[in-house]
Amino acid sequence: MTELWLIGIGTGNPDHVTLEGRRALRDAALILVPRKGPGKDDLAALRHAILRDAGAKGRIAAFDMPVRDDALPYLDRVRDWHDRIAAIWARVIDAEAPRGPVALLVWGDPGLYDSTLRIAARLRPVPRLRVVPGITALQALTAAHAIPFNTVGGAVTVITGRRLRDHGWPGGAESVAVMLDGECSFTALDPTGVHIWWGAFLGMPEQILYDGPLAEAGPRIARMRDAARARHGWIMDTYLMRRRR
Template sequence: MIEDLWLIGIGTGSPGHVTGEGMQALRDAATILVPHKGAGKDDLAELRRRIIAASGTAARIITFDYPVRDPDLPYIERVDAWHDQIAARWQAALGPGGADGPVALLVWGDPSLYDSTMRIAARLPAPPQVRVVPGITAIQALTAAHAIPLNTINGPVQITTGRRLRDHGWPEDAETIVVMLDGECSFRNLDPKGVTIWWGAFLGMPEQVLHHGALADAADPIEAMRKAARAEHGWIMDIYLLRRR
């Protein structure tokens, strides 16, 4: 049983993206759960371990294997079943005795932004008291890396996913779009006229790669850079911002 669950945002994997409050939470936690996401992604767990080590915590570290989504199920049903499995694995990792004190999970980006950890916590048989410690978001890391403002003067910003951009196109009345969770370079489906893109992967890490320019010119280089980076590291976390002139 988990009575207190602390969700600590760790940015895009750089220890510098964890706030002072986040580091203190790691030191105060009794147990820290670290997921393993399968072959080729061992460095994701290693990045979490580096952050944990940098905090100087004496917490008990427990690893668990991440479940795999069932590709035969419809998308919403697939995610729903996957979340149930993750919650079950948290409990199984802690064992029959449960947790003796707060349990911490390190969350990529920010626990409130396109992350389901809070929803997964609600699926536990006895939902815990959840504490959220935000970190640097991927959006902050992207705009900082390119040294650009998120918005134009008095201009709106829409945050969306690659799936929605691919299925529905450019959102109506949107001027600036931030696109997350896009594994298929969905900007390829847009009319590039008048659109500028700022793209980044592994933000804040030594492996960071960036590119920007008019979408018509930048689409091919970004897709090639993304493919090469993923092949080299076995995984990729990227994000991009689109703006219409």
């Protein structure tokens, strides 16, 4: 193994890729691009568009992403999935035998609610890692709505949809940002005094935004999300909620 570069590419807009990211894409000898199955070809197409826009010159190797085993408990399911992804990376890299750095394009930022770093740690020998930061979904969300991430002197709790469903609103939190929520977990909350800012396909031409008091906006967002997912075959979305002081 030579070097493995994990390059944050933002939320789907080629303009989100930083100058450092563009240089890294041009300098990589091999670029791994995942295929995520039927109905999600446009995710790979977006990666290829970013590579063309950046002027990438290295070889591009596509690989099929494995499917999670839903019969396993959640944590076991994730560990097994990561093990299988790492094994695929290793096979592709060995077969390509690149003479230079290997790059992976990572949605958003490799360090925020993304498992690419954990998967890379499974490779043997452990590669020399370089991480290029990218624009996160939370940055894209607040920019799209033209709102600050936090109130003056206030803290923001960032959690997953699963934790919101299992444990409810984090105790004492004024603002809550939710990642990786495939089930509109905000619908399980007491909406009193809560405002929600939601966005899907952030930074892309298909971007959808909505905000309002949770009691009124929540059901509408759930319907919009279902319709968008049916139309595209997939969806990436996130949201920020804030309680009135």
